[in-house]
Amino acid sequence: xxxxxxxxxxxxxxxxxxxxxxxxxxxxxxxxxxxxxxxxxxxxxxxxxxxxxxxxxxxxxxxxxxxxxxxxxxxxxxxxxxxxxxxxxxxxxxxxxxxxxxxxxxxxxxxxxxxxxxxxxxxxxxxxxxxxxxxx
Amino acid sequence: xxxxxxxxxxxxxxxxxxxxxxxxxxxxxxxxxxxxxxxxxxxxxxxxxxxxxxxxxxxxxxxxxxxxxxxxxxxxxxxxxxxxxxxxxxxxxxxxxxxxxxxxxxx
Numbered sequence: 001x002x003x004x005x006x007x008x009x010x011x012x013x014x015x016x017x018x019x020x021x022x023x024x025x026x027x028x029x030x031x032x033x034x035x036x037x038x039x040x041x042x043x044x045x046x047x048x049x050x051x052x053x054x055x056x057x058x059x060x061x062x063x064x065x066x067x068x069x070x071x072x073x074x075x076x077x078x079x080x081x082x083x084x085x086x087x088x089x090x091x092x093x094x095x096x097x098x099x100x101x102x103x104x105x106x107x108x109x110x111x112x113x114x115x116x117x118x119x120x121x122x123x124x125x126x127x128x129x130x131x132x133x134x135x136x
Numbered sequence: 137x138x139x140x141x142x143x144x145x146x147x148x149x150x151x152x153x154x155x156x157x158x159x160x161x162x163x164x165x166x167x168x169x170x171x172x173x174x175x176x177x178x179x180x181x182x183x184x185x186x187x188x189x190x191x192x193x194x195x196x197x198x199x200x201x202x203x204x205x206x207x208x209x210x211x212x213x214x215x216x217x218x219x220x221x222x223x224x225x226x227x228x229x230x231x232x233x234x235x236x237x238x239x240x241x242x243x
Contacts, residue, residue, distance in 0.1 A: 011223040011224050013231055015235075017234075017235060024234075024238065026241070027237055033237065037230055037233035037234040038230055038234075099231075103227070
């Protein structure tokens, strides 16, 4: 294993939601609604639009890549030195919607701890010590 | 816990080994002599810790003449720093909040 491994990781979360795609689409694309479940933002459903999500712990740099109303929404997601792409897919299912979120494209060697930031290392090793203490 | 994680935890649980590994991460390649200078432990002890780190895949030795230069292999930490698990937890929580919002929204 080495630090330039091209292997990428992805995260998928999906769920059947008892509301139609049109309603979920609004929650995914209107800034004041996005803020209620995700983070403060200056999102706009326009391909190429650069925006940020902001939280107490920092911000996420994003750019809109795909907008297919009520079907697919995709934006880049860069935080803590990690670059990935978040893709939302809405599929009608029995009066409701199958909602799928995939975050993909980041590599194991992009882990924040690998960047050696002092605070990151301290948190990492503090957590390590707690786990080791438990396994004894 | 997987075997790979177990080995990494045991290897890094020792404060001297952890200090050596952190120093190699911070400062790049170093010889046993250079690592001994500011470690507060003996050269044989440093060599022994480096062997354990090397067996765990956390450092690699590069022979150069009579010296061996050691460097950190940060990618070996991958089994410990499971970013994907963290993100799955994050998004599941956000899905819950999204569903709550949808219940409160008008049509």
